[in-house]
Amino acid sequence: MLKKICTSVSKSYYYTGSTYPLNQRYLSVKIRPSTPTVTKLDEALQLFDEMLHRQPRPSITEFNRLITVMVKMKHYSTGLLLYKQINLMGIDSDLYSMNISINCHCQLNQVSYGFALLATVFKQGHPPDVVTYSTLIYGLILADQVFEAVELFKKLLTEKFCEPNQVMYGTIINGLCKVGHISKALELLRFMEAGSCKPNVEQYNTIIDNLCKDKMVDHALEIFAKMIEKGVLADVITYNSLIQGLCNFGRETEAAKLLVDMEEKGIAPSVRTYTILVNSFCKEGSVKDAEFTVQKMVQRGLDPDVVTYSALVDGYCLRGEVDEAKKVVDRMVERDLVPNIVTYSSLINGYCKKKQIDEARHLFLEIQDKGLIPNLITYNSLLQGLFHTGFLKQKEFQEAKIFLEEMINQGFSPDANTFSLLLHLTPSIRQDSPIRTILQRLAGDKRRDDKMFDSTSGFIS
DNA sequence: GTAGGGTTAG
Numbered sequence: 001m002l003k004k005i006c007t008s009v010s011k012s013y014y015y016t017g018s019t020y021p022l023n024q025r026y027l028s029v030k031i032r033p034s035t036p037t038v039t040k041l042d043e044a045l046q047l048f049d050e051m052l053h054r055q056p057r058p059s060i061t062e063f064n065r066l067i068t069v070m071v072k073m074k075h076y077s078t079g080l081l082l083y084k085q086i087n088l089m090g091i092d093s094d095l096y097s098m099n100i101s102i103n104c105h106c107q108l109n110q111v112s113y114g115f116a117l118l119a120t121v122f123k124q125g126h127p128p129d130v131v132t133y134s135t136l137i138y139g140l141i142l143a144d145q146v147f148e149a150v151e152l153f154k155k156l157l158t159e160k161f162c163e164p165n166q167v168m169y170g171t172i173i174n175g176l177c178k179v180g181h182i183s184k185a186l187e188l189l190r191f192m193e194a195g196s197c198k199p200n201v202e203q204y205n206t207i208i209d210n211l212c213k214d215k216m217v218d219h220a221l222e223i224f225a226k227m228i229e230k231g232v233l234a235d236v237i238t239y240n241s242l243i244q245g246l247c248n249f250g251r252e253t254e255a256a257k258l259l260v261d262m263e264e265k266g267i268a269p270s271v272r273t274y275t276i277l278v279n280s281f282c283k284e285g286s287v288k289d290a291e292f293t294v295q296k297m298v299q300r301g302l303d304p305d306v307v308t309y310s311a312l313v314d315g316y317c318l319r320g321e322v323d324e325a326k327k328v329v330d331r332m333v334e335r336d337l338v339p340n341i342v343t344y345s346s347l348i349n350g351y352c353k354k355k356q357i358d359e360a361r362h363l364f365l366e367i368q369d370k371g372l373i374p375n376l377i378t379y380n381s382l383l384q385g386l387f388h389t390g391f392l393k394q395k396e397f398q399e400a401k402i403f404l405e406e407m408i409n410q411g412f413s414p415d416a417n418t419f420s421l422l423l424h425l426t427p428s429i430r431q432d433s434p435i436r437t438i439l440q441r442l443a444g445d446k447r448r449d450d451k452m453f454d455s456t457s458g459f460i461s
Numbered sequence: 462g463t464a465g466g467g468t469t470a471g
Contacts, residue, residue, distance in 0.1 A: 064463040071464090099464040106465095134465045141466095171466045202467050209468060237468050244469075272469045279470070307470050314471065342470050349471070377471050417471075 041078065044070050048082055052089060060086070064096045076104040095126045099135060106139025114139050133161070134168045141175035149175050163197075170203045177210035185210065186223075193230070201227075205237050212245025220245055236262070236270050243273060247280035255280070271297065275308045282315025287324075290315050306332065310343045317350030325350050341367070345378040352385025357396060360385050379407040380417045387421060397429070405434045 048066060051058045063086055067079045083101050087093065093101075098121050105113040114136050121128050133156055140149035153172050156162055169192055176185040189207055192199040204227045211220035220242060228234065239262045246255040255277065259269060274297040281290035290312055294304055309332045316325035325347060329339055344367045351360035364374065364382055374382075386400035407414075414422075422435055430436065 061463055068463060094463090096463045103465065129464090131465050136465095138466065165465095167466050169466090174466065206467055240468055270469095275469055283471090305469095310470055318471090340470090345471070381471075 111139035209241035217245040279311040287315040314346040322350040349381035
């Protein structure tokens, strides 16, 4: 990734004809790996400044290229600011720059500003294209306005504002799945199959993955078969979704068959493919099989990543083998991998399982010193440990309450796991204020499950 | 290589 960005930036230098020594730039990124983003942003800004004052003025295309690099680095607000400056310098924007700006607003969860720019696009006399509309549809989905996204999509179709392509269909299919309307998504897939814009592997993948996640693995396998029948080639993501789906329901044997199947078809399993298996074995308690899988992936020339090792750490912790888990962490560090919050949450969970609350508490503080931010899983693990001893010692119980309040203040909404561990407390303890607040909030969340779509309405009226 | 969408971790 780093290399890719560096290449992009240096390529921009090539376009601008700058003679700035590139080696030095690579060096500066290498020497300070902890702050590469800032360095890279600085580089981009410096380049922008230079371009702005160059004579003759670079074309809008060149600015678009540079800002695209920054947007890929997720510097959306900066991208928007730069376009503002470009316009102030009297350089006209084109449809590309408008689309990039709309995307920036959407990513910043400002979809309404995106629509404001749509008006500008019309005013400037460029007709918006399928990219413009896809971006806005995606923006609505990002803002949890899937219903509005579908409405816009329908309008585009019926009024023939633009010809939807695979990306646009894919965006809607994904949005529908995100809010649990898989049958609607399937309906749209069938609509594509019947029409002129045929679905490709990405739309099939979305459906297959969501069916698997929604416990409909067999249905997913049917779609998979149908897809192959239609001549659409499966890719590694298709297999990963199916293998994951099968593993989630204890169907590891079938998952292993798919692994063989994909290799026979010349689709190389990825680190993720193996990690899914490692994780599945760990959850089942067979860390030995998980370790064996790791060995196998290394033999195939794949390097286990943080997720792979974290799964192993979790596997050992689930069995209460914290010492073994710590050895895995050492193995990670030896390979220059940095344990993350998931890794540490597992370790905290492991300590709690062994009732080593002091170690758990200590680790919780230590990782924050390292700059890691605890997440809901971390809090749940710790709370579980503390509540557990809390029955015996008032001190731990008081401490758990403090963590609970801290968790809420950090903006984490309690989930089903929090709920279940609170339910195991005695009724009198549950009356304590932070706990009561959580229970009330959970009760409220359940009521907020409103229906978004009329299940009888089709896509095209 | 000027712009938009898809998958892993308790």
